[in-house]
Amino acid sequence: MPDHGKLRLHNVTHVYVNDGGASLAVDSLNLTVSQGEFVSLVGPSGCGKTTVLHLIAGLLRPTRGEVTIGGAPVTEPSASVGYMLQQDYLFPWRTIQDNATIGLAINGKLTPASKSRVRMLLQELELSGTELRYPHELSGGMRQRVALARTLATEPDVMLLDEPFSALDMHIKLQLEDLVWDTIRRRGQTAVLVTHDLAEAAAMSDRIIVLGRNPGRIRLALEVPEELRRTAPMEARRHPSFQPLFERLWEEMDIEDVAASVVDARTERNGQHDEKV
Amino acid sequence: MTRKSNIVSQETNSEWLAGLYTSHKTRSRQRTIAVMLVRAVILILFIGLWEAAGRNKWIDPLLFSFPSRIGNLLLDMIRDGSIWSHVGMTVGETVLGFVLGTLVGTLIAALLWWFPFVSRVLDPYLVVLNSMPKVALGPIFIVALGPGFTSIVVTTLSVTVIITTLNIYNQFREVEEGLVKVVRLFGASRLQTFRYVIIPASFPVIISTLKVNVGLSWVGVMVGEFLVAKLGLGYLIIYGFQVFNFTLVLASLVIIAIVATVMYQLVTILERRLTGGRRER
Numbered sequence: 001m002p003d004h005g006k007l008r009l010h011n012v013t014h015v016y017v018n019d020g021g022a023s024l025a026v027d028s029l030n031l032t033v034s035q036g037e038f039v040s041l042v043g044p045s046g047c048g049k050t051t052v053l054h055l056i057a058g059l060l061r062p063t064r065g066e067v068t069i070g071g072a073p074v075t076e077p078s079a080s081v082g083y084m085l086q087q088d089y090l091f092p093w094r095t096i097q098d099n100a101t102i103g104l105a106i107n108g109k110l111t112p113a114s115k116s117r118v119r120m121l122l123q124e125l126e127l128s129g130t131e132l133r134y135p136h137e138l139s140g141g142m143r144q145r146v147a148l149a150r151t152l153a154t155e156p157d158v159m160l161l162d163e164p165f166s167a168l169d170m171h172i173k174l175q176l177e178d179l180v181w182d183t184i185r186r187r188g189q190t191a192v193l194v195t196h197d198l199a200e201a202a203a204m205s206d207r208i209i210v211l212g213r214n215p216g217r218i219r220l221a222l223e224v225p226e227e228l229r230r231t232a233p234m235e236a237r238r239h240p241s242f243q244p245l246f247e248r249l250w251e252e253m254d255i256e257d258v259a260a261s262v263v264d265a266r267t268e269r270n271g272q273h274d275e276k277v
Numbered sequence: 278m279t280r281k282s283n284i285v286s287q288e289t290n291s292e293w294l295a296g297l298y299t300s301h302k303t304r305s306r307q308r309t310i311a312v313m314l315v316r317a318v319i320l321i322l323f324i325g326l327w328e329a330a331g332r333n334k335w336i337d338p339l340l341f342s343f344p345s346r347i348g349n350l351l352l353d354m355i356r357d358g359s360i361w362s363h364v365g366m367t368v369g370e371t372v373l374g375f376v377l378g379t380l381v382g383t384l385i386a387a388l389l390w391w392f393p394f395v396s397r398v399l400d401p402y403l404v405v406l407n408s409m410p411k412v413a414l415g416p417i418f419i420v421a422l423g424p425g426f427t428s429i430v431v432t433t434l435s436v437t438v439i440i441t442t443l444n445i446y447n448q449f450r451e452v453e454e455g456l457v458k459v460v461r462l463f464g465a466s467r468l469q470t471f472r473y474v475i476i477p478a479s480f481p482v483i484i485s486t487l488k489v490n491v492g493l494s495w496v497g498v499m500v501g502e503f504l505v506a507k508l509g510l511g512y513l514i515i516y517g518f519q520v521f522n523f524t525l526v527l528a529s530l531v532i533i534a535i536v537a538t539v540m541y542q543l544v545t546i547l548e549r550r551l552t553g554g555r556r557e558r
Contacts, residue, residue: 057462076464083462089455093477102473103463154463 005032006190007056007158012065014051025051027215028065033190038181038229040193040201040208042249048216049194053160056192057083069158079107082156082189084164084180088147090135096122096146097131103154118153125149125179141172148180152187159184161193165200177204177233198249202242203233210252220252342524350528360532366509367498368536370426374433374494379487381434382441389442390449390475391467407443411435412500424505432504433497437490444489448482449475484548491541495533510536 014026026048033039041049054060055067058077067074069081077083090099100118104110122128125145135143144164151159161180165173181204184191195201201208206229212219225241236242324344330336331343338346354360389396415432422428456474465473502511510529517525 059458059461077462078464081462085455085458087455089453089459091456091459091474091477093480102460106460106463106465106469106473150459 006035006037006070007031007033007192008068009052009055010066010068012052012055012062012067014048014055014060015063024215026055026062027217029216029218031209031218033192035190036188037207038184038191038193038205040195040205041211042195042198042201042208042253043211043216043219044213044253045196047211047213049211050162052211052216053083053162053192053194056158057081057160079103079154080156081158081160082151082154083160084147084151084162086163086166088135088140088143090143090146090150092135095132095134096127096138099135099146100149100153103150107154109154114153118149121149121152122146125183140168141176144168144176145179148176148183152183157189159189159191161191161195163195166195166197174234180204181233198253199237199246200233202228202245202249203236205229208249210249222248339521340523342527346524347528347531350524351531354528362508363510363513363529364532364536366426366506367502367511367533368540370429370433370498370501370509371491371494371540373430374497375437375487375490377430378434378437378490378494379441379483382438382486383445383483385438385442386446386449387471389446390471396446403439403443406439411439412497415500415504419505428505429498429501429509432501433494436497437493440493441486441490444486445479445483448479452478481552484551488541488544488548491537491544495537 009029009031012026012029013024016023016025029052031039041052043049051060055062056069056074058067058074058081061075074081090096091102094102097115097118100122101110101115104114104118119128119131122131125148127142127145127149130138130142130146135146138146144167147164164180165176168176177200193201193204202224206224208222208224209218210220210222211217222245224245228236228239228241228245231239327341328344331338331341331346351360389399412432412435414435415428418428418431418435422431452475456478457470460470460473498509499511499514502509503515506512510533513529514526517523517529
């Protein structure tokens, strides 16, 4: 990997402090993602995957260490980093068009030109005709596509995907994986995907990072073979190189689980920080 | 249901469905008519019995009056126009009471949301104020603000503001966290979060609070008018009571029932207008 990554985490440590005490969620994490690279974070629940994503987005400030994007330290959320959440969280009182443009409205960039760009974007995501409808009139897959449009509308150059497909039916999930993969590649965006689905990670990414739990540390980084990177996710799952990669990941997670259960048995920890903001 | 086999033409099937639908519609219309009829019968029976009881002295007509007397009095008041100033006064006070009550309550709720520290500090005071019967403060307002319109409206506000604040502030805090996160991720300021998420998400609750406040305002206005007014429906009731004219008391109650119902219906229509198009998921 080149030295000047688009996105860098230097020695990032995060501690959650609340009435129950202080607990280490992420411990001295170092990670560099280069421009246009697609990296997946996988790991058991409670390994701090989502915390890492929140740190990159600027929703959380690292307790120690630093996150930089394009060389500049991240201090607060900004529209140049797109974030897709597990659920679509569309605003029920806004039309689809107004939902898709909310990021522009917040940043004072709502112009006729940007509006027509969003309309094109909705078209590109096969949502034309829904512009004036309300979210409750749309199916789950369509709603998540609107959420994607909303994220892309502000033209971010880094995309953070926080298990955006986990709440969807299998075949819609596969279609959406292809769509997101394709959109991100075509825009040359840098992406970080958090998922618990190993196949999804293997099918979509250039590099897969396996995190160990309690606290979050990198256990292993796997480069995805060149031929898989170039193939769209649905096709990639049928590629001969897919199965060996998947099995390698599976094995790694198995070891991690056994190790974790041994640790759990020895010391009771108040884990599960993963879901907290 | 076994009337049709699998091999049936599309034609007969759709006819059959249309038939089922028509008979369902007929049945539901009949039911609606029956309900209306029974309602009307109850009303007519009530008024008729009351009239008969009053005329035949089964009940004391001095105390309970009877419908034709009340009706005549109402007609007289409409004819000489004296009724309108009373209705106007009371409606004015009530409308001002529930609109201002909702606005001020929402404003204070916004303040509490904006400054969590203030909200923690004020929490016990709000609880005490909420459990207190605030109309009991009426005499103090009258002395401080002078007898009349202002002190009646302030008495009304004392009834509506605190409960509005508590309800709306609770709603503010219960707004879906994910929606707040979405705008924060776009770099929204606190004011933008309030404007784009908190207020629109709480809008249905604010409107329904407006409806509750219509009822509460009537209580505040009645108490205020009982205490000081020289004009208004509450004044008419107290006046009728003092001169032992219960026909006047009951006539005022009839007007209040009508005006309060109209007001409530108007707010319901407003609610439907303002929240139309959106539905919770």
